Amino acid sequence: MNHQPDPLLTAGEVARMFRVDPKTVTRWAAAGRIGSIRTPGGHRRYSETECRALLEGSRTGGQA
Amino acid sequence: MNHQPDPLLTAGEVARMFRVDPKTVTRWAAAGRIGSIRTPGGHRRYSETECRALLEGSRTGGQA
């Protein structure tokens, strides 16, 4: 069920999404709280789909 | 168990898979981090199988 390429994000992009430090995103990945793949050079890439899911999934209340 | 030809990818295609610059893919090949074939003109071609293996092989964490 995965024939479509999954958009990948850099640490900095994910960091801006969550308004945290890129280092924090790295910690999340190291702790296995967020999925990640590594480039042969060692840099991490994150799934945009998963990040947005985490963002929306953790949403509480909101309706005014 | 290898009777089927291995699909070859260009630098740009590999770059999109890893969300990196095509130049970076070239550096991987030059550094021997990834296998590559050269066209008589000097351009490189990469194995799709190997690229996807690297992608999946580096997969980490996610949701438990």
Added chain:
DNA sequence: TGGGATTGGGGTAATTCGGGAC
């Protein structure tokens, strides 16, 4: 043969990694 798009190479900023501490 012509033409648009991509690639390779060199050089230089910007980002990321990793550890360790507060």
Added chain:
DNA sequence: CGTGTCCGAATTACCCCAATCC
């Protein structure tokens, strides 16, 4: 317990242009 910052080192991104690909 989670996060932001410091450091040095490595990796990656963007600039140029000539050559190659289709």
